[in-house]
Every structure is written in C-alpha cells, then in structure tokens.
Amino acid sequence: EAQVTQNPRYLITVTGKKLTVTCSQNMNHEYMSWYRQDPGLGLRQIYYSMNVEVTDKGDVPEGYKVSRKEKRNFPLILESPSPNQTSLYFCASSTTSGGATDTQYFGPGTRLTVL
C-alpha cells in the first residue's frame, strides 16, 4: 500500500531533550515536506526537500533541522525542544514531475507535547 508513515504518532517530552520524528514514504517520491498544524493557524510549512541532499526552509524553520540522505526518509529533528513547539506535525510527499502541480500525500500526523 502506498503510504507515508510517521513515528512516533504521539510524543510527550521535556524542554531541551533532543528528539527526532521520522517520516518515510514508499512511493519513490522526490519531494517531501514537513508541516505543523496549530489551531487557528492552519498548516505552516517547516522545511521541504526537492530531492536527496536538497532541502530548503519553509515559513517556520526556526528550532528545527532536517536531513535527506535517502529518497524515502525525511526526519525532522528538534535539537532543543521548547513548549512553543507543541503541535501536530505532518509529513507529506509528492513527485516533482509536474513541479508545483503535483498532489501531496500526507502522513497520519505526530502529536508532540513539550513540557
């Protein structure tokens, strides 16, 4: 089954404790992206990657890191989490054959709470 998977689905942590949220897709998509969803703010793009070793900032990259060493994986790293990073996080992927016209496929989400 074609899908985007995220782990963990739920995470409660404390301020300053480094964490990684993994994202993997099995559709051989070039493009991957991370979003955070907050009430009243919709989805905001954190980082995206057009292909392996190619990443770029979205609208809210502060406090986050990403890497794209393999095509299928795009982990989101919080080096020193803070309470304002408490949010619902989504990973998405798509092809790039159509450029900006391609539809994104979303993972199930990761609910992160930073105490």
Next chain:
Amino acid sequence: AQSVAQPEDQVNVAEGNPLTVKCTYSVSGNPYLFWYVQYPNRGLQFLLKYITGDNLVKGSYGFEAEFNKSQTSFHLKKPSALVSDSALYFCAVRDMRRAGKSTFGDGTTLTVKP
C-alpha cells in the same frame, strides 16, 4: 510572498443543501490551487486541484471548485451536502516559480447537520 485566506472558520449546512467553502489567494505567478480535507484524527487527503484550463474543476466525493482569476478565488462547492462531509477543509496554493513552497489557509470546519 504567497498567501491563502479562508474567511470562514466554520460553515454549517443542512444535509441535502448545497455547500460552499470559500478561499482566496495571492501569488506572484500562475497559481496552482488545491483543496484538501482532514477528518478527525487523520492526515490530510487530496480533494481536487486547479492547474490550468477549465475554471470548474471536479474532484473526489462529488466536490467541485471554481477558479476565478479576476477575484483570485477558488471556492469549494458541492450541490448536495452529506453528514459524512463534515470535516476540516484546507485550501492551498503553490507557485510554479518556487515549486517546493506550499502555503495553506487556516482551514474551515464544515458541519453538515441531518
């Protein structure tokens, strides 16, 4: 900079009535517009998109959307709402000049009452 506005946080309709969820956008180049739906405790699912051509786009589950360039709008519509259409709807825009950048609206909660 590109932006999307969904002016209504909440839309309530009765089952069987037509529904409209509004979206306006701002982008420098040609817009590529998308609608996604999010059911409770789920990720976003694609509904439909406008790339070029016919201004009326048909998508999944009987939804359609009308692209209006002069009003910079891309409203989502359905002729007859179902209770199962109740969900959170997001409009999104991408710009051909910066293909990786994707901007979503704040979302509109649609509630369809029996």
